[in-house]
Amino acid sequence: xxAFAKQLKDEITRVANRKxxxxxxxxxxxxxxxxxxxxALKKRLSALERALKQLSKGAVSVASxxxxxxxxxxxxxxxxxxxxxxxxxINAAQTASLLGVSDQSIYKWEQGRVxxxxxxxxxxxQLRKMGKRAVHKRLAELAQAQ
Numbered sequence: 001x002x003a004f005a006k007q008l009k010d011e012i013t014r015v016a017n018r019k020x021x022x023x024x025x026x027x028x029x030x031x032x033x034x035x036x037x038x039x040a041l042k043k044r045l046s047a048l049e050r051a052l053k054q055l056s057k058g059a060v061s062v063a064s065x066x067x068x069x070x071x072x073x074x075x076x077x078x079x080x081x082x083x084x085x086x087x088x089x090i091n092a093a094q095t096a097s098l099l100g101v102s103d104q105s106i107y108k109w110e111q112g113r114v115x116x117x118x119x120x121x122x123x124x125x126q127l128r129k130m131g132k133r134a135v136h137k138r139l140a141e142l143a144q145a146q
Contacts, residue, residue, distance in 0.1 A: 078110055088130075
């Protein structure tokens with residue numbers, strides 16, 4: 001084979017390999033996105049099946065199932081939780097009494113050592129919706145109840 005023919009063959013092989021790699025990378029990205037979508041759909045399906053099972057038992061109301069699904073969608077970040085507490089102008093003990101947990105739980109959540117359970121996430125979602133006045137009013141009600 002002549003030098004020109006060998007050089008042409010090498011160049012064609014190089015270009016073809018590059019195109020194959022580009023197409024393979026595009027396919028890998030598509031597959032990864034589809035796997036992520038499938039995982040999200042599986043999670044949603046299992047949550048809906050659990051909700052249906054609870055509703056069929058008649059143990060819970062539709063509102064509580066909606067609140068539970070809202071809490072499942074809620075993201076929890078330790079720094080965001082600490083910022084929320086500071087924004088509301090309350091200390092960790094007051095936050096604990098509002099959420100019905102211990103002071104130690106609040107500390108661990110803010111440090112990022114532990115994530116709150118679903119029931120506590122529901123309470124945190126409700127706390128996020130409250131304003132500063134509403135929080136202090138609720139704290140006053142809790143203090144009078146004790």
